[in-house]
Amino acid sequence: MGDYKKASNKAIGRENFGIYFTGGALLLILLVVCYVMVIVLVNGLGVFWQKPLVEWHLKGGETLLGYENQRDVNSAGQDIVQIKIANRDIVGSDYKWIKLANVLTQNLPENALLVERYEYGDFFGYLGNSKIDSKNKLAELKDKITQLDSKSERLTNLTDEINKLDLKVFNNNNLIKSLTYEGAENASPELTLLRNENETLIGLIGNIAQKKNKILALNSQLNITLKLANGKDFILPIEKILHFNFPNQMGLVDKVGDYLRKLWRLLSEEPREANTEGGIFPAIFGTIIMVFLMSILSFPLGVITAIYLQEYAKRGWLLSVVRISVNNLAGVPSIVYGIFGLGFFIYGIGGFIDQTFFSEFLPTPTFGTGGILWASLTLGLLTAPVVIVSTEEALATIPQGVRESSLALGATKFQTVLKVVLPLASPGMLTGFILAMARAAGEVAPLMITGVVKLAPSLPIDGEFPFIHLNRKFMHLGFHIFDVGFQSPNVEASRAMVYMTTLLLLFIVILMVSIAIYIRSRMIEKYSTSSI
Amino acid sequence: MAPVQTTNKTSIIKITDLDFFYGDTQALFKINLTIAKNRITSFIGPSGCGKSTLLRCMNRMYDVIRNTKASGSILFDNNNILQTSTDVTGLRRRIGMVFQKSNPFAKTIYENVVYGLRIAGENKKSVLDQAVEESLKGTSLFDEVKDRLNESALGLSGGQMQRLCIARAIAIKPDVILMDEPCSALDPKSTAKVEELMLNLKKDYSIVIVTHNMQQSSRISEYTAFFLEGRLMEKDTTQKIFTNPSKKETEDYITGKFG
Ligand SMILES: Nc1ncnc2c1ncn2[C@@H]1O[C@H](COP(=O)(O)OP(=O)(O)OP(=O)(O)O)[C@@H](O)[C@H]1O
Numbered sequence: 090m091g092d093y094k095k096a097s098n099k100a101i102g103r104e105n106f107g108i109y110f111t112g113g114a115l116l117l118i119l120l121v122v123c124y125v126m127v128i129v130l131v132n133g134l135g136v137f138w139q140k141p142l143v144e145w146h147l148k149g150g151e152t153l154l155g156y157e158n159q160r161d162v163n164s165a166g167q168d169i170v171q172i173k174i175a176n177r178d179i180v181g182s183d184y185k186w187i188k189l190a191n192v193l194t195q196n197l198p199e200n201a202l203l204v205e206r207y208e209y210g211d212f213f214g215y216l217g218n219s220k221i222d223s224k225n226k227l228a229e230l231k232d233k234i235t236q237l238d239s240k241s242e243r244l245t246n247l248t249d250e251i252n253k254l255d256l257k258v259f260n261n262n263n264l265i266k267s268l269t270y271e272g273a274e275n276a277s278p279e280l281t282l283l284r285n286e287n288e289t290l291i292g293l294i295g296n297i298a299q300k301k302n303k304i305l306a307l308n309s310q311l312n313i314t315l316k317l318a319n320g321k322d323f324i325l326p327i328e329k330i331l332h333f334n335f336p337n338q339m340g341l342v343d344k345v346g347d348y349l350r351k352l353w354r355l356l357s358e359e360p361r362e363a364n365t366e367g368g369i370f371p372a373i374f375g376t377i378i379m380v381f382l383m384s385i386l387s388f389p390l391g392v393i394t395a396i397y398l399q400e401y402a403k404r405g406w407l408l409s410v411v412r413i414s415v416n417n418l419a420g421v422p423s424i425v426y427g428i429f430g431l432g433f434f435i436y437g438i439g440g441f442i443d444q445t446f447f448s449e450f451l452p453t454p455t456f457g458t459g460g461i462l463w464a465s466l467t468l469g470l471l472t473a474p475v476v477i478v479s480t481e482e483a484l485a486t487i488p489q490g491v492r493e494s495s496l497a498l499g500a501t502k503f504q505t506v507l508k509v510v511l512p513l514a515s516p517g518m519l520t521g522f523i524l525a526m527a528r529a530a531g532e533v534a535p536l537m538i539t540g541v542v543k544l545a546p547s548l549p550i551d552g553e554f555p556f557i558h559l560n561r562k563f564m565h566l567g568f569h570i571f572d573v574g575f576q577s578p579n580v581e582a583s584r585a586m587v588y589m590t591t592l593l594l595l596f597i598v599i600l601m602v603s604i605a606i607y608i609r610s611r612m613i614e615k616y617s618t619s620s621i
Numbered sequence: 622m623a624p625v626q627t628t629n630k631t632s633i634i635k636i637t638d639l640d641f642f643y644g645d646t647q648a649l650f651k652i653n654l655t656i657a658k659n660r661i662t663s664f665i666g667p668s669g670c671g672k673s674t675l676l677r678c679m680n681r682m683y684d685v686i687r688n689t690k691a692s693g694s695i696l697f698d699n700n701n702i703l704q705t706s707t708d709v710t711g712l713r714r715r716i717g718m719v720f721q722k723s724n725p726f727a728k729t730i731y732e733n734v735v736y737g738l739r740i741a742g743e744n745k746k747s748v749l750d751q752a753v754e755e756s757l758k759g760t761s762l763f764d765e766v767k768d769r770l771n772e773s774a775l776g777l778s779g780g781q782m783q784r785l786c787i788a789r790a791i792a793i794k795p796d797v798i799l800m801d802e803p804c805s806a807l808d809p810k811s812t813a814k815v816e817e818l819m820l821n822l823k824k825d826y827s828i829v830i831v832t833h834n835m836q837q838s839s840r841i842s843e844y845t846a847f848f849l850e851g852r853l854m855e856k857d858t859t860q861k862i863f864t865n866p867s868k869k870e871t872e873d874y875i876t877g878k879f880g
């Protein structure tokens with residue numbers, strides 16, 4: 090009895106060790122994932138929450154306006170604070186480290202002003218010195234902004250007019266060319282008429298352009314004098330103002346509104362100032378379009394290959410070799426695929442297309458250079474093994490009896506695969522699609538040599554004929570993180586953008602995967618209620 | 622039902638000198654057997670004696686397995702179906718098969734039943750509707766599932782699934798139905814239903830059933846064939862086999878002395 094008990098205690102001990110060991114490993118991984126998620130969430134989501142602007146009075150009479158960004162301890166063991174003081178164009182940097190011991194007092198000035206600008210990041214300061222002064226200044230500011238707005242409207246109208254006239258001139262020129270080509274005399278009345286018309290038109294265009302320039306010159310003179318924290322004046326051109334507010338007067342509702350406004354701007358606008366400001370819409374768009382194009386190539390290719398391997402190929406050493414190779418392909422470093430894409434798609438196929446169809450543009454390449462199509466195709470090849478392997482596994486789990494039932498009803502093998510086997514295998518296949526999409530969305534290295542750029546002048550899909558421009562270069566969230574976070578001259582200022590971009594990339598991946606998982610669970614519900 | 626030309630009026634399939642090989646191993650030896658028309662013939666014998674193999678020969682299902690070879694002849698409709706020139710899909714439409722494990726497709730009940738028709742190119746709704754009703758009634762499944770024809774077939778019970786598989790097989794109106802242990806996974810009640818069903822089907826179809834259940838064989842079949850180690854030992858009317866078998870092995874097997 091005693092022996093029995095001892096043995097069982099030992100067994101329980103071993104059992105417990107097993108549980109702790111495996112559970113511990115799981116816990117470790119979960120902790121790391123949570124840590125990453127929390128860091129990204131806290132930093133990313135906090136970026137747009139407007140902090141109050143604090144006045145820091147320092148020893149020696151210096152006054153700073155801004156908010157605390159982070160704390161640290163310097164080499165001498167003193168506490169130091171990094172303050173965001175903005176005004177990059179005046180001070181040279183958005184941030185300033187000060188010793189905590191040097192801070193005499195802090196207060197929240199009610200009239201602290203924050204201006205988001207088209208250039209040089211934010212401006213922190215005041216409208217005027219006194220209350221009345223500030224009130225007048227606010228009226229002046231608003232008035233000038235309205236002035237500018239009405240003028241901008243006029244400007245766009247003028248630009249439209251110029252474009253219209255330009256088009257007329259262009260058409261006339263074409264007409265002249267074709268008439269000359271057809272053999273019209275140089276001095277023929279028709280040609281003279283056209284030439285005269287063009288001259289008048291060009292004159293008109295010149296007049297309008299002058300008007301435009303005048304307005305532009307006036308606009309750039311339109312400015313307002315603001316106050317800095319150190320009491321000095323600062324002249325801000327009105328046309329540089331993107332948005333302004335008074336952070337210390339904002340209530341909770343204002344702050345939420347402000348947050349949403351900034352978030353929307355991030356999602357919908359194009360980047361400014363070397364990608365450190367503005368939005369990341371082109372990168373979001375590029376990422377989604379690329380994953381979509383990748384799927385169009387990778388899914389059918391992978392599924393068809395898997396069907397051949399699993400259903401048709403003769404079993405034997407050759408098949409085994411092919412299987413092992415496909416499995417290994419899934420592990421080839423992505424940069425190798427990138428190089429292959431560059432050599433095969435861009436120089437090979439792209440070069441060939443250019444020579445055959447776009448030779449009039451050479452040596453400027455049309456398809457013989459990186460573009461979203463080539464990048465997507467490269468990623469399609471990269472993810473195809475994932476799709477192949479998972480589809481094969483899914484097909485292998487379908488019982489032979491189901492296939493035989495179909496064959497016994499007079500179906501051909503192809504009909505059987507198409508109508509019976511694939512529907513049953515679809516949940517498993519979707520798992521492969523999910524993995525492939527997640528991998529493609531996060532992959533950066535191969536894109537860098539097949540068509541991603543830090544700033545694309547236009548989107549791969551837009552309103553310009555033929556609407557889908559697969560030869561265009563594109564932006565991508567993953568590359569954006571790399572570029573803004575590590576290649577930017579102003580790393581501190583772009584940190585917020587990096588966190589936000591990371592969060593968005595994670596969000597897009599999670600969203601796509603969730604949709605796929607949802608579809609899969611619906612399919613599993615539909616297809617595998619049970620069978621005896 | 623289309624009139625069937627057969628080798629003679631009472632038999633529908635005639636097997637002569639059939640040898641069958643899985644790779645190098647021979648599974649059937651010189652089988653000579655006729656299957657009676659509009660009758661139920663049962664195959665009995667110990668496990669591994671080649672019953673399923675013979676069944677698979679009759680609709681060329683062995684094609685699915687690699688490295689198989691059959692020689693001799695199986696005459697159906699005056700053609701030797703073992704010839705490579707045989708239109709296999711057409712043959713399987715006329716000689717249907719029901720398996721031991723029911724294998725409904727991941728489709729609705731309706732689509733399961735009309736699968737064979739759709740495969741054959743029949744897409745007219747009225748024809749399909751009628752086929753569904755007829756075959757489900759024929760398998761007495763209609764009343765049980767008529768309100769859920771558009772639900773997944775995978776939600777049916779085991780017995781219902783097996784009857785659905787039979788309905789699926791008769792929807793294309795074959796001449797012969799081969800059944801490989803159709804009741805081995807069913808409870809007694811479902812088994813009784815399937816047996817009743819077979820007796821009904823006999824009017825229009827010739828049925829071959831493989832079974833390990835002696836009572837079942839004696840209850841439903843007119844003819845019984847006993848196999849042993851790849852050889853046909855004895856074939857006769859069921860009554861004769863069960864009351865007065867001419868071979869000792871048959872008697873031993875039936876009385877449970879071996880197998
Ligand atoms: N796919 C196969 N490959 C190789 N040998 C096979 C294969 N299927 C069956 N055999 C062999 O052929 C012989 C006959 O098998 P078969 O399945 O016809 O027996 P059975 O009478 O149906 O048995 P059971 O009553 O257990 O179903 C057995 O020896 C079996 O091992």
Ligand SMILES: [Mg+2]
Pocket residue numbers: 672673674801
């Ligand atoms: Mg068997």
